[in-house]
Amino acid sequence: MGKGIVLGRFQPFHKGHAHLVEHALENFDQITIAVGSAQEEWTVDNPFSIQERTDMIEAWVTSNQYQDKVTIVGIEDINDPPNWVEHASNHHGEGTLVTSDEATKQLYETSEFPVHWVDLHEREQFEGWRIRQTCMMLSTVYEDDATRMVLAPSVPESIIEWLIANDGLYRFSQINSTPHAG
Known part of the structure; x- marks a missing residue:
């Protein structure tokens, strides 16, 4: 079944993210959770550090006994969309992007990276x-x-x-x- 890649900032990790990861786990053997904006912290949009986000995601992974299936990596922003997928791939590796974000889907598809689309899950509640x-x-x-x-x-x-x-x-x-x- 291969590897699925779930990309997000996870500020904080919420039930919409959990739905996306659980969907990925139903469709792929291994999942890489790629935590974007790794260099950002202590701002309104990015309150938590990469270590804090990793720790909270690990708490969720452990509570659901997914440790053998999930890897977490951080990815710093480069603010260069045309080169983002290549940059991110150096961190999350090959696989299939699992997303419900249209802009991210288009960015990866433009780079001919495989994408698995997931319909939004209660988007308004989980923004x-x-x-x-x-x-x-x-x-x-x-x-x-x-x-x-x-x-x-x-x-x-x-x-x-x-x-x-x-x-x-x-x-x-x-x-x-x-x-x-x-």
Whole structure:
């Protein structure tokens, strides 16, 4: 069945990502989760470091007993779309891209890289910016049960527990999303 490649920023890893990886696991023997924007951290769009994202994804992989089937790699951005696939391939290797993102699909297909399309799974609920904004709101709520309840519809339990155990939500209170006026 070969190797599937799931590409994303995973800021944080959410149930939409989990759906994509689980779909890939149904169709491929091995999966490489390619974590993009590896050099980015501590920003509104990219709050977590590559190590933190790897750790949270590993927590999910372990909780689902996928360790023998999943490899995680980081890929730094080069901000050069025509050369992105070649650059990324040096990190994630050969295989088939598994995606629900149209722009990524087109980029890989243009480079004649095999693509396996997955229909979007509850896209509005699982948009990364929505989840990050929810985390921002929760960053000042110091009640773990409330955090679990609010994040449960969109974030896997193992990721919620990782965020709580590693004080991951506090990060959002430290990231300024608007320029300082004075």
